[in-house]
Amino acid sequence: MAKVLNKNVQEIFTTVKRHDDVNTICVSQPCLNNDQCVITDFSHQCQCASGFDGRNCELDARICHTQQPCGQSSSTRCQSFRLGAALPHICIFQSGLAYGLNVQQVQPNSCQGVDGPRALTVTNNGFILCDGERMFIELCPGGTI
DSSP states (O other): OHHHHHHHHHHHHHHHHHHHHHHHGGGGOOSSTTOEEEEOSSSEEEEOOTTEESTTSOEEOHIIIIIOTTOSOTTOEEEEOBTTOSSOEEEEEGGGTEEEEETTEEEEOTTTTOOSEEEEEEOSSEEEEEETTEEEEEEOTTOOO
16 A cells, blocks of 8 residues: 555656646747747647747748748658758758759769668768668757758
8 A cells, every 4th residue: 555655646746847847848948039939738839930940940941931942842842951051951852862952953862772771971060861762861959050
């Protein structure tokens, strides 16, 4: 009986602590570009202003949304990067088979013929990784890419 009571008390304190952590997460202003932080049940959600995207509104999506340099094909994706980054966006064509800055500058995916994961480019700002014939572009937290 004592073990059950102890476990129940521990669960209550854990739940209260988790609730306190969630309630204070917006105090640290995780949403960038002066965007609004909203507390959810177990975390937070950033409501990004027009032109920004990403979990914490860190991506400058204005070029992708307004100029649409990658076109409008369902097999094309415009990947935005951080505000002020040297590379504002990249287009990923044919579901990852090619890439470029716009529909006129398309490069074949260097991952073609690669077996297994392999890094193409790694910097302090991010990396491009091949996994099989798919190309992934990832940003490093706090990076400027």
